[in-house]
Amino acid sequence: MDMTTESQSLSDALGQIQAEVDSLFDALLPVPQDTRARLVEAMRYAAIGGGKRIRPLLVVATAELYGVDRNQAVRAGCAVESIHVYSLIHDDLPCMDDDDMRHGHPTVHKTYDDATAVLAGDCLHAMAFEILSDPDMSGDPFVRAQLVECLAKASGKDGMAGGQMMDIVAEDEDYDLHTVTRLQQLKTGALLAASVEMGAILGHVPPEGRNHLHAYARDIGLAFQIADDLLDVEGDEEKAGKALRKDEEQGKQTFVTLMGADKAREQARALVDQAIGHLSGYGPEADLLRSIARFIVERDR
């Protein structure tokens, strides 16, 4: 597949998953006829129409390897995305990163208020597990229980939220490359890895058969964060739809401050090649996963 065809396929795949995720969130979030309306409107504001939907795409692309029903994969993808969206809402709060813009729009607490933002995040958090545990997710309760276990571990203290804590105290610490890597493996890597893992769970792949997928996910997770650090330094605020240059302002160590931009870029590319290498056992059915890996370092937002 040549590069133009590849980027066209990826762009189609992103367009398709974005539409599917928006449509499922829309169905899951009817606005109630009582004073919870404001809460659900805030959830919809945050969940519908924003974001690249990389995590749902990873679930779908992995599930496709094993012939999983697409609706099931989209549902599981929406659960991961609910967690991702809730974490952005809480992260943007004044007492956290204090960000006013996200995906080119005012953040939830700016559009609504801080209390509504806290609760909208909490409700999207709960909704992720409602989606996964619902019999509509899968007729197989073992699959449902495994999906919940995977996502709960990846999002809690030993995953995403633990990484956010390390990130919050980063201003006062002098992290070395080892610690920054660990922080990012938790903060960003855990949820990306869970997305791939959930695709494998839907495909009934036993844990011992998931090693190459784990390795792929670990490498793209790190590459993703290096690319994010580079975007924070070199990116365009308008394209990014959020404030940049924050790491420097806050005096945080990142892959770029620790390695320099050139070395970081080189490292990200090497990780992508390595990630793609882990997929060598697959044929063209893994092309979407390969494209996602390349996209992760080439994106401009």
Add this chain to the structure above:
Amino acid sequence: MDMTTESQSLSDALGQIQAEVDSLFDALLPVPQDTRARLVEAMRYAAIGGGKRIRPLLVVATAELYGVDRNQAVRAGCAVESIHVYSLIHDDLPCMDDDDMRHGHPTVHKTYDDATAVLAGDCLHAMAFEILSDPDMSGDPFVRAQLVECLAKASGKDGMAGGQMMDIVAEDEDYDLHTVTRLQQLKTGALLAASVEMGAILGHVPPEGRNHLHAYARDIGLAFQIADDLLDVEGDEEKAGKALRKDEEQGKQTFVTLMGADKAREQARALVDQAIGHLSGYGPEADLLRSIARFIVERDR
């Protein structure tokens, strides 16, 4: 059973569940050797050693009816309690109810900081679902998936957090008794009902066999909130371990403002009798559930 024996048994049962819940939280929350230590310390501060543990006791008391292994029931009880504790942490935040004291100690955001409190709440939220989906919870994945489904629904927008949203906007609304009842059924009732339901799920009781337990839970949920409203007006701040008289300050309608204290007290007692009536199909094995119902309106904190 005479009243003295009954209150002794209940007090023993409360003491036992408090020790078991503390011990399991202690085991689930080892402090990591990295900069997440502050996060896990905040989780421990909130989760260990405070609270009456009514929700875990309800899980255990219901599970006992069906001969469920006690360790399983305590584990499920800890999951409900994790949700309850996370909701208190977020509720106490300055942007929410802005409370400085809880269970007689400074609240999490006072002892740590707002960002740590947000994340500690988020991590306890995730931990609830980690506990329930872990194979240690039950060897039966259908039980695990059902427990998750029950707790996720009870805590999200159509349960506890939805009720909190209604409560937050209550200052600006003129709620009638119907709306206050609905608010409280969501805010407090949903999680109490889920506790009973989770005991029944552990006991492999099919949904159609849970009606009398549902009815019991609905009645004690409402009685619990009426008792809380009475405590807010008549209670002792020192015993309560938190600020009281807040509903009045904020101009919120409650059962007491809408019905008057005497009528509210009468209503709470009638609900308790009604709740106990729903247990008429059981013998002495349901005495603990009966004692809990009575305790709910007679407690002083």
